[in-house]
Amino acid sequence: MIVIGNAENRRTAGLQEARKLLGLAPAVVVPYLDLLRGSKSLSEAAERGGMLGRSGGRPLLRLDAPGEHFEVERELIMLGAPDAARERDADRLHPAGDRSDPQPMSVRAAAALVEQRGRLYHPSQWFRGYSRLLARLEREAEALWPAPRWMNAPADIADMFDKRRTHEVLTTAGVPVPRLLASPDEIPDYETLHETMIKKRLHRIFLKLATGSGACGVVAYQINPRTGAELAVTTVGFDSFIAKPPQYYNALKLRRYTEQAAIRPIMNWLLKHGAHAEQWVAKAGYGDRTFDIRQLVIGGEACHSVARVSRTPITNLHLRSERMSLDELQLSQGVQDQVKSCAEGALAAFPGSSVAGIDVLIGRGSQQPYVVDVNPFGDLLYNVTYHGMDAYAWQMKRLGFER
Amino acid sequence: MTEVKLSIGYDEYEEGKKMQDMLEELANGPAAKELTSLIIGDWGGAYENDSSEIVETLVRLNGQFPGLRKLFIGDMDFEECEVSWILQSNLAPLLTAYPELVSLTIKGSSQLELDPARHEKLEELVIICGGLGEDVIASIHGGQFPRLKKLELYMGVDDYGFDGDLDTILPLIEPDKFPALTYLGLKNSEIQDEIAIALAQAPILDQLHTLDLSMGTLSDKGAEALLGSERVKKLQFLNLSHHYMSDVMISRLQQSGLHVDVSEQQESDDDYRYPALTE
Structure with a gap:
């Protein structure tokens, strides 16, 4: 088995522990960081584990979470840059690959990012980078094995990671989901979001950063059609600066915003990076x-x-x-x-x-x-x-x- | 006891379902005569429709619910409607129409009135909200509730409707106001310390078994006054849950011999202290 993940973390450790318990050989671990920096590859790992050729069988391939690791995050933002070196069809797994990312960062600018805890550096470019990596791994595995045994296929991971796409896939499959407010193209900004909510009488919604995980970039948002009051509950916060655009971050606690002056920039920022808006089902x-x-x-x-x-x-x-x-x-x-x-x-x-x-x-x-x-x-x-x-x-x- | 809760979800509301019709149906059904407790939850778009039609309907149907003793108007939470967005109305006609009522609970204080506030048999009055208006408080202390045993009022904050101050609240604790009162909750307040200090030496304590100052911004200042009071010592229960007291004060209270709830200690954020329910 090969695991692509962040080395030395609790997920990888938990998995190795489980394999040991069942008498299975430890999985070969390919750290995201090594993969992104080019010092390791899937074929090198397969070779190391004797998993190639007729005798090598078809190893189980597991992709694990790339999060909670600043350097990996930075590398992925670099890989998602407009000027990043990339393969043909690099964005083919990105469910909204032809949509442009707001205020893109060059490879150089991304490389200069320094760690600020909780900061949301560039979610859409990060996801572009991650989907490029997924595409690369998909292709690499196909070259190594006739039918790679992904626990979760890279294309599926890209789809699951994009809440807009997930909602679409589930809807098509007939799985019950909260109703969509409108397709992302119809709500480019705070004003249209607001209008759409009034028009469709969907006064309570969740707006979710399309590519966030956990509570990251999730807003429970409601408007009062009678008084015009609004309320946003979220972990997203931002700092404003005079000489540069605001910086957004995930706070550790939920915040309640009732002022448009705070809600508008947050909603606009999420919508620019790509967001999914659905009914808040009680x-x-x-x-x-x-x-x-x-x-x-x-x-x-x-x-x-x-x-x-x-x-x-x-x-x-x-x-x-x-x-x-x-x-x-x-x-x-x-x-x-x-x-x-x-x-x-x-x-x-x-x-x-x-x-x-x-x-x-x-x-x-x-x-x-x-x-x-x-x-x-x-x-x-x-x-x-x-x-x-x-x-x-x-x-x-x-x-x-x-x- | 038979209890019924009626509420209308988003989809039903958008499809035109009405609480009045549900009440009619209940009144004409077999359960009506047996009904002792009725809970009205979200009546559908409670942020755009006030409770007046529900009040009118219940008043009109009073003959159908001879056994009704408990009534809750507005039992909904943040998944359904923000408390401060719930539109109430004058609920006093319910008191007149149901003379046998024993307990009334109200959630939400926007547009709430309780005028005239009088009931010969009511034993419990609870108002849950993020901010209680001066006029409602005035109606209550100007009213007549000779049998009231439990009065529980969420005072809340200025931003959500508490437009009074300590002087607005003080008339509530005049000794002969509620002769039967044994449970007093003046809680969820942004002036919880002031309330605690005012109550610590108040004669009304002599008739109470429970004083409920929970969910507010109580700090060591208010707690000190409570600790120093002989009257407080005689209480059977002192509820101070959700507070901003120090560890030292908590252990002093715990060792004081008082039966006291000091759970849910809060940490103040840049010196800001908030009651538990402020929405």
Whole structure:
């Protein structure tokens, strides 16, 4: 098995641990940073692991999260630059590849970025870089093996990473999703967003950075058609400067904005980088809190799950939500089964993929499940077991028996 | 006890479903006679339609609900409507139309009125909001609730409707105002310290078993006054949950012999202190 990920992190460690537990040889790890800097490649790793040729078999290939690593982020922004050296059809996996990124940075400018914790450097160019890397890996694997065994195909990862595209794929597949406010082309800026919400009488929406993960770039936004008041709840913040454009960042806590002077620039910035706007479906409650569910699906089957119970509309775990099991929430078996089949349907919409963390909410009143996010790297769940195994061990058992 | 909660989701609302019709249906159904508790949740677009038609309907249908003792108008949360955006109306006609009512809970204070505030048998009055207006507070202390045991008012903040000050609140704690009162909650306030200091020596404490000053901006200043009061010592329960007291003050309270809730200590952000519900 080959894992492309950030070395020395908890995901890679968790996976190696699981392989050891099952008596499998450790996976060969190809760090993103080495891959991006050209010091390692997929073929070099395959050779190192003796995974080439007739005797080498077809190793399992796993792409893991590239996040939480500044240097990798910087390299990806460089790779996404308009002047970056790139292959033919480099943007072919980018679901909105022909859309131009706002205020692009040259390779040189990107290389000069220094780490500022929480800062959102350039999400759209970062994603362009990542989808270029995915395209490169897809091609490289095809040259090494007749039918590469990706746990999640690079093309699917690009689609899952783009919330606009994910919504489209799920809609086509008949998986229940909150209704779309409008296609991204129809809402280029704050003013049209506002008008569209009034016109369609969708006064409560989630606007999500198309290529963000977790709570990053997510805004729970509502407008009051009677008073004109508006409210945005989000982790996004920004600093203004006199001599340069504002810098946007992810705060550790949720903020509530009620002033247009703050809301407008945030919404405009998200929309420029590409954002997905959908109905804010009222989530079912638990006491005076609400929740949604991260449901892991592995090899077509729903397995590990955790509910995220929160006092805020954004439920991500680092925002002080409480983890609970579905049984603790006293969800009926019928609803639990619906959540599972809904999540399984979501993964099935990406036929080249066998692992994803699906975020499912249960509509208040209707008890109807809706898929609100598909996370290609959503298998990092602490202290949750299924048939006595953690998520990594379970997927290795289900998928990773070979080499 | 039979309890029914009625609410209207976004889709139903957009399809034209009305709370008045649901109430009619309930009133004409088999459960009406048995109904003791009715909870009105989101009545559909509660940020653009006020509660007046619900009040009118309930008043008109009062004969159908002979057993109704508990009423909650506006049970919805941030997934449905911001508290400060919930449009209420004058709810006093409900008090007149349901003389046997024992408990009334109201959520949301925008356009809320309670005039005339009088009820011979009401034992519980709770108003949950981000900011309670001076006029509503005035109606309550100017009103008549001879049997009221529990009064729980979220005072809130200036930005969301609290347009009064300590002097607005003080008349509520005059000794003979609510002769049966045993639970007093003047909570979720941005002037929680002032309220605590004013209450610490107030004679009304002698009739209470619970004083609820939770969810507000209470700091050591207010807590010091409470600790120094003989009257507070006689309370059965003091609720100070969600506060800005120091660790030292928390342990002093814990060791004081008081039965006190000091959970949910908050950290002040650049010296700003906020009540729990400010929306």
